Amino acid sequence: MTVSTEQRQSVLEEVRTLRRSSDKPREEDVRLDRALADLYSALPRAWLTERQFLSGKTFRGALFNSGCGRYVNRDDIWLYANAPDLLRAIEWRLYREGGGRLVLTTNMGSEPMFFNWRNTTGACKLYDSYDRLEINRWAPDDVFHMWNPVNSEPIGTWSDTDFQLYNRTNVANPTFKFSYIVEEDLSADDRLIFDTYHKENPSAS
Structure with a gap:
């Protein structure tokens, strides 16, 4: 899967917006978790x-x-x-x-x-x-x-x-x-993607 820079930034910005929001989120909505995990294949290797x-x-x-x-x-x-x-x-x-x-x-x-x-x-x-x-x-x-x-x-x-x-x-x-x-080269955003992927895919942990 090819992940564009625009797609990556869009998902990460949505996560930041959600974290800043004062509205209580719907915890049954896992769409964003999955979208974040989808960025995993583009991490530095x-x-x-x-x-x-x-x-x-x-x-x-x-x-x-x-x-x-x-x-x-x-x-x-x-x-x-x-x-x-x-x-x-x-x-x-x-x-x-x-x-x-x-x-x-x-x-x-x-x-x-x-x-x-x-x-x-x-x-x-x-x-x-x-x-x-x-x-x-x-x-x-x-x-x-x-x-x-x-x-x-x-x-x-x-x-x-x-x-x-x-x-x-x-x-x-x-x-x-x-x-x-290359885990030591992961940025804070990369680490968020990495950790989310392994929560969403426990068989990969």
């Missing part, structure tokens, strides 16, 4: 680099398959690189654990879920427990390859035309990037 990943900080954003040019989304629990924009992408929290492990976690409702896969077919899915996942190569600095170190098989799409994600030896499109919100 950057691509995660190797140096940032190694810092151990937690980054909040979207996983992007650079081979097929799509963000990672889900169909129920199954993972696909088929979202054309950030609005349709899964919101992940990404961080590095001890031993170099990569953790990608999100929520389904109030339940924390992890990037995982079936041990039999290799189909990638959301699961409520963590299996070891690693970034085994950066090339270049903001593009990375993920693999399952237990079987030394990569993560990628089933083929160049079928974008379901798998952990198998013969996958296509094995390169990923991570588009994250």
Whole structure:
């Protein structure tokens, strides 16, 4: 979704006017909350680099398959690189654990879920427990390859035309990037948008 400067300013000004008003608002009216949350996709973002990943900080954003040019989304629990924009992408929290492990976690409702896969077919899915996942190569600095170190098989799409994600030896499109919100660069207005989005979308928190 493209958000114009005029649209952003119009929504923010409506919020300011509401806050200044002495009229009691109708609390059942959530239109403005949703309009404010819709500005989320236009917040300042950057691509995660190797140096940032190694810092151990937690980054909040979207996983992007650079081979097929799509963000990672889900169909129920199954993972696909088929979202054309950030609005349709899964919101992940990404961080590095001890031993170099990569953790990608999100929520389904109030339940924390992890990037995982079936041990039999290799189909990638959301699961409520963590299996070891690693970034085994950066090339270049903001593009990375993920693999399952237990079987030394990569993560990628089933083929160049079928974008379901798998952990198998013969996958296509094995390169990923991570588009994250630069939280330290958020202005007061940006922070208002950020916080409202996560109140309106608790599964992204």
